[in-house]
Amino acid sequence: xxxxxxxxxxxxxxxxxxxxxxxxxxxxxxxxxxxxxxxxxxxxxxxxxxxxxxxxxxxxxxxxxxxxxxxxxxxxxxxxxxxx
Numbered sequence: 401x402x403x404x405x406x407x408x409x410x411x412x413x414x415x416x417x418x419x420x421x422x423x424x425x426x427x428x429x430x431x432x433x434x435x436x437x438x439x440x441x442x443x444x445x446x447x448x449x450x451x452x453x454x455x456x457x458x459x460x461x462x463x464x465x466x467x468x469x470x471x472x473x474x475x476x477x478x479x480x481x482x483x484x
Contacts, residue, residue, distance in 0.1 A: 415479040422459050426452040434463060436470035445470050 425432050434447030447466035452459045464480045472478040 413477045413479045415481070417460070417463075419456055419460055422452050422456050422463075426456070432459075432463070434466040436467060437473070438470045439473040440471035 421432070432450045432452065434450065436445045436447065437443075438445050447469075448462070450459060450462050467478070468480045
């Protein structure tokens with residue numbers, strides 16, 4: 401089973417990202433594989449495989465940490481930290 405979701409949960413820049421995908425993974429007891437398209441390096445980047453902890457905020461920070469390392473096609477439309 402493979403379920404691919406955009407972590408933002410929308411088509412525009414928002415913060416914080418929607419956390420529903422974490423609850424889905426937590427309830428289904430499945431890990432999350434972070435994947436990003438790095439447009440600057442023109443590569444597909446596979447990040448860590450994450451197991452959602454009981455504290456969803458901690459898990460979300462792990463997701464943010466990965467996506468901070470990947471350059472989006474439109475970086476101005478990606479927010480991975482508050483007040484960005």
